[in-house]
Amino acid sequence: MQLIDISSYDTLSPAQRREWLSRPVLDTTALEQKVADILSAVKRGGDTAVKAFSLQFDKVSPEHLEVGNEEMEAAVGAVGEELQLAIRQALRHIQTFHNIQRQPVEAVETMPGVQCWRKSVAIEKVGLYIPGGTAPLFSTLLMLGIPAKLAGCREIVLCSPPDPQGRLHPAILYAAKLVGVTKIYKAGGVQAIAAMAYGTETIPAVYKIFGPGNQYVTCAKQLIQKDGVAIDMPAGPSEVAVYADDSAHPGFVAADLLSQAEHGPDSQVVLACPSRQVAERVLEAVQQQVIRLPRAEVATKALAFSRAFITRDAKQAMEILNEYAPEHLILACDNAAELAEKVVNAGSVFIGHFSPESAGDYASGTNHVLPTNGYARAYSGVSLDSFVKKITFQQLTQEGIRGIGPAVIQMAEAEGLRAHADAVRVRVS
Template sequence: MNLPTYLYPGRSEWQGLLQRPVFDNSSLELLVGGILADVKKDGDKAIRRFAQKFDGVELTELEVSPAEISEAIATVPLDVKQAIRQAGENISKFHTAQLVQEQPVETMPGVLCWRKSVAIDKVGLYIPGGTAPLFSTILMLGLPATIAGCKEIVLCSPPNKEGKLHPAILFAAHHVGITRIFKVGGAQAIAAMAYGTQTIPAVYKIFGPGNQYVTSAKQLVQKSGVAIDMPAGPSEVAVLADDTANAGFVAADLLSQAEHGADSQVLLVTTSEQLGRNTEAALAQQLQSIGRNELAVKALANSKVIVVKTMGDGIDLINEYAPEHLIISCANEEAVCSAIVNAGSVFLGNYSPESVGDYASGTNHTLPTNGYAKAYSGVSVDSFVKKITYQKLSRTGLAAIGHTVQVMANAEGLDAHARAVSIRLEQMAD
């Protein structure tokens, strides 16, 4: 497998080298916008129509029944159940630690301010089915939602040709405690959770990965006031390595991301030309043994090996790329990591494959892609809460701060703001 290799490119070349695969959004938005409008207008009827058109299935019931859940759970192999439980335990531990009670702050005598996390009442989770039923994403989204205290959690996932969801999806949802599960996929699922239908309740914020139709739908409903977790696109990984890295490990990590889909991208940034050559040889060998070989080959066509002169150059290049996942396989990996400021999730050392974060280490795998790691964080408990600020002033506090507020309000020409303070101060003086 010959990945395009670039030797010691100048910094002026970096921007071009780091381009992600692109596609024309204009026609996509027209198509998705039509689906959203139909669901908003016709509700369940439109959902059934699109299920027939896109999924090839005629749905009589959109919601998964308790009997279906029980039947599916019975078919999940014991080792899969145990793996889901273990992953869930680790994810719960990591995310529960994010619940930090902030202490009130007295900014000046008699002026008390504090902030409180309040769960978003209604959230929707989108779980892809298709070529890879991502039941792990249920743990990554459902557990932080329950830890945060969300009252209503709705889950949508596309059905198979028999009108059913993958049993592992239903087991994971049951394990997390999600009971409102709907057999709806694609842009129509996003529309249903955004606007509500006769069967599917509307939510305040929508989470979860998906294909370009789902991503476009999330971006469009955001314009109408429904929050989404983050802008997201095809999955990606970058490996930053030197000659201490294991080429076989690096190749396996690149393939683990490339098999997500043809529009995924992987990037190897290294100070070692030899590692680049060895990794290509390992890729060619390992490609023969993976089931999603054709998808991986297409993704690798979008991918690159970039050889840099120094680790400092590699760090700067990675920060410019801002990868969703970053694996650091080099000497002094923790020192190198301290200079990384743009990445969704970082994996340190030769024994931290990206797949552990995808499944079971405890960190979240719902992460910013397409360079959004420069400004966005991955999903956490904070994603499922709002931060409400509070303040309480005593008479002493208002007297102390009142003049400052009046001066600032008058300087901005907002007389009523100033008056809201002065009327109280005058009454206090009587």
């Protein structure tokens, strides 16, 4: 049985092409009302509401929402030495990559006596949401906590859903300690987003919320924006697109496709090949590899939403992939560096046969919190800039206001804003 639909792009009608390049669509009407009700309940009920929803959705209601020092130390001791070493290595790489994103303050004199500059100032309070459950994403905590700390955020609040015993995964707590999270709370789902957005007796309100989640968490993040709480970016299920030509290793490409398909049943993978023979070899390898995965059932469901395109050549393949605007784009070909120059829409690009998306997910140094669902056409992934505001400054001398004043007065008068003109006129007269 073919797990991924395959077709020549040129044989598809315009309507079919749009359908094949679309993501799985969910009816969010009922979802939004459910999420809005939970947000409202937590806003009114605080800790009590958070615990009630935790019991309802996570089947556990922790007596204390905040993780204490004793619990933290016990969890850190439970993380194996090899995993600790791996996490610390990833931390060093992520720090190195994000540290070079610091921008010095540079003043410019636009005319004599008029000086302007821009300064990056840390967002004081940020909230990080880290999913737990079947895949506790401690790697995402590194991706968010490290730039938050480097940026200088004063409060870094972490929320993550507890397990059935009311505890957080030890690796999440170990990573939180390494990156310098200031407060950790056992709360998941919509109730966690609500708590960080509005504040409760225990969980402080923050100014911006980061982190992935299921459709409920994603919807909650979008709704809280209406109340003035910023979020990292619109995000949905994870996705990868791969371009593979005759030089590609089918087993490598199949593994790359499955590495995203195992994220969730609503994930999507796309393959573009100028050779049907290569595409069929890849899909055959997918069938061989998927049955060995612990999350084979999840991956198989995701593959049902996935596509394989046969293209005329590399040029057409890149046009298709840029239109799709994937979260992750892998170029599995010998001329990958050359093709990478043609990428205009993607969250993160992986160049060549030995650059799996998994490297970026964990330890190469780039950030893995990226725009999905086609938002890569206009949004960037998380970076140091995500945790700062850019504030502009200007300082004018008496010479400066006299030099620029006539232009300002003319423009303000032309727009009918007399008071604007007068604010300059009183200084130059």
